[in-house]
Amino acid sequence: MSIEIANVTKQFGSFTALDNVNLAVPSGELTALLGPSGSGKTTLLRIIAGLETPDAGSIRFDGEETTDRHVRERQVGFVFQHYALFRHMTVEENVAFGLTVKPRRERRPKQEIRERVHELLRLVQLEGLAARFPSQLSGGQRQRVALARALAVEPKVLLLDEPFGALDAKVRVELRRWLRRLHDEIHVTSVFVTHDQEEALEVADRIVVMNRGRIEQVGTPAEVYDQPANPFVFDFLGSVNLFHCRAEQGQARAASPDLPVGYVRSHDIEVERSQTADAVEAQVRHIQSVGPAVRVELLVRGTGKTVEAELSRDGAERLALSPGETVYARPRRIQTFVEDYQI
């Protein structure tokens, strides 16, 4: 089921939460709505769900006008950050819930519901835990139950609002990989809200970058990361360092304060012991190991500005840097934008 969002605007009092948003969500894809807090991601998801009505614009499911349809008729499944499982029900009963509360004429026979629930528990890899209560599960297991419950009613669209937001970092990473594999199996059109760039880059087929109620860019993870449409997207998707330089086919040329500002990712800064044409002189301020990488904070000579280079452990060992030393920072890959933007 495809979703088309056309000219959607939503105000809360005088505050514009969504400002003329247009978006096409292709059928069967996993789309991430990514943006900082307050950018309108949840509001857009709730409008797709039918939990919120837009002030203007329309929502179509497979080309069919859905804007005034009740949430129940839209056939959407939800998973929220805080697993809203029924505490007094077992895992099996939780997953079966949507099927057992259907009107009698639509309800399937008990045995069929049981089979469907067990099929779903197999899918979310929780078959052995059917008889447990939510309090006897880990956070990650609860979210998988919530997902199985959402899928039980065979939704046409699956909506997930920060589904792993309340989990610790390691479980988050495991679950997002698992969600990606699950989506590859079931292919239900899914929209996923997150403010975590890494999560969006790793999980989604397509990323919608939002900012202040507007869409800044829509693209594949590689497109938004490698070809950001503007400085906001560049900034939101990773580290930013500003260099005064001229970009020639992505290569930095010279470094003088009179040249325009270019945007460089930390891992695209080369630290060298000797001066080259496109490098700036800098002093090592701080060196920090972060897992497999080493971050080096550099004070650029004559500007008072700092940049951060991210080196591999091997690279850092070869350089054997110490704080206070003079080095040369050379941007390998540089992005410039016509529009002026202050970070």
Ligand SMILES: Nc1ncnc2c1ncn2[C@@H]1O[C@H](COP(=O)(O)OP(=O)(O)OP(=O)(O)O)[C@@H](O)[C@H]1O
């Ligand atoms: N019911 C409401 N009444 C008033 N303002 C609201 C309401 N719902 C959302 N807002 C405001 O609209 C803006 C967008 O909110 P929304 O929840 O869509 O953002 P978000 O991008 O999902 O943020 P977060 O990542 O923090 O959840 C926020 O500034 C929020 O305070």
